[in-house]
Amino acid sequence: MNLIKNALANLKAHKLRVFVTMIWIIIGITSVIVVTSIGAGLEEKMKESTDKVSKKKTTIRFEPTNYSMVDYSVFLRPFTMQDIESISFMEGVQRVKPTTEGSELSTTYGYEGFVDKKSTSIELNSYKKSKKVKISHGRDFGYDDDERKVVLITMQNAMDLFENPEEAIGNAINIDGDLYEIVGILEEEVQESQNQIEAMYNGGNMEYQTALMPKKVFEKLVNKYNYGNSEINSIDIVASPGHDVYEVANNVAMKLQELHSDLDGNYVTENMDNAHMELEYMTSSIDKFVKIITLVSLFVGGIGVMNIMYMSVVERQKEIGIRRAIGAKSRNIMFQFLVESTFITILGGILGMIIGIVAVNYVSNMLPFKAILSVKGFVYASLTSILTGVIFGLIPAFKASRLDPIKAIQK
Structure with missing residues (x-):
């Protein structure tokens, strides 16, 4: 002591x-x-x-029996745009996102303004008339818009691009070199934090917002990125609230198996193991x-x-x-x-x-x-x-x- x-x-x-x-x-x-x-x-x-993403989103891929085929998607064509359309109307499916060549078709595009060159990041998706969307400003798509270059953007997109979001209506947004008229602004919805996870694997962009365009216009854009020949090699399934994503994905896989019963292989669902790793x-x-x-x-x-x-x-x-x-x-x-x-x-x-x-x-x-x-x-x-x-x-x-x-x- x-x-x-x-x-x-x-x-x-x-x-x-x-x-x-x-x-x-x-x-x-x-x-x-x-x-x-x-x-x-x-x-x-x-x-x-x-955990939130794994409960709402999963990916479906086609695994051929003969793994020696290097680019099976070109020869077997396990997914088509008709499949995407059919799946989008299935019970429990909130959104279907096709991917090709290892990248999502609904890629992030930049907007180039004519005055201040402001930009925003959007994730494009096709508009489904069967599922109503809420519009806060402007209007919804009409029957005359099926083949027009028009787009519905989110409130966040509008705030990124304009001092007053209402100014977005009637203005044009440049998507991959083409101008699309903004006809409406989607009402803000509480979204799961999947955007943050997707952003982590897409350059860290945390402003990943979903915008909509007419189905036919979207398909043309998809075909452009498919170079006319490449085929979809996987799809992402986002489940509707109240539905188990893996149950929905299994139903989709079974549906695809029926549609392509002539293909030698199986449709399998993936989880978020990669994200966990x-x-x-x-x-x-x-x-x-x-x-x-x-x-x-x-x-x-x-x-x-x-x-x-x-x-x-x-x-x-x-x-x-x-x-x-x-x-x-x-x-x-x-x-x-x-x-x-x-x-x-x-x-x-x-x-x-x-x-x-x-x-x-x-x-x-x-x-x-x-x-x-x-x-x-x-x-x-x-x-x-x-x-x-x-x-x-x-x-x-x-x-x-x-x-x-x-x-x-x-x-």
Whole structure:
């Protein structure tokens, strides 16, 4: 107990030196807390988004029996636009998205204005008359619009392009070099966070909004991207609210199997395993990054601790010599210096955790998701604080315990 009191008394006598040493520990521990909290928040957000998408969307692909066929979609033609139209009217199907050559047909297009060159990102889809849409401004498509280049955009698109969304009505939007007249603005609907997941795999664009155009016009655009020959190699199925996406997808797969019974192969449904794998990879990367920060904090803070403890040994050689001369054992001297170094790092660690908590709350307000204080972060911080004191205080403590009493007193 006396050793601990002596150690604390010595640290109290050198407050400024101790504080300067603790600064690096504080910075390192704060960094660990902030990074692990951001990582935990991002992981939770992505997991939530992935789960929502997996409950609403899946992909159907055709797997031929003969896998040696390199481009089976060209020869077998497992999907046609007639299939897409037929599937779109099936129960539980909210949306069908064909894909070709590994990319979605309903690709993101940019808008080029005539005045201020503003742009927005849209995901095009064909309009289905059987499913009513709500219009907030302008009008819905009419029978005369079947082959006209007209489009319904979202409120977000309108806000991106015009100061006043109502100005969008009657103006033109440039989609892949062709002008389309904006005849209406879709009423905002609460959409699942699937757009965020899709955006993650499409260049990180988070403004991924669905716009509608007449069916025949959309098919022409699709054919343009199919280069007239390429065939659809998979379709994405989005289930209507209240329907199980995999049950709907299985029904669609059975329907396609009936329509193409002459094909040698099977229609299979996919889930969000790839997204989950990406999430696991990202989480693993964040964890590795945190470990690197922890090691850097350990090293930088440890160098400071080792430096101050060496200075302390040099300054207190006479004291050490006297204590050794009157019977103090080497292990007692060593223990006292270890207590001092460990106390510095633990106190720095505690202050770093407190500052880290405050920093997380501040940073969380600047992020599109909520940073979550991670137990893992506090474990890393605690271990870093203790190990830094022990490891980097051990060498100076060992040196102090091995001083020759007579030479130490003489110095």
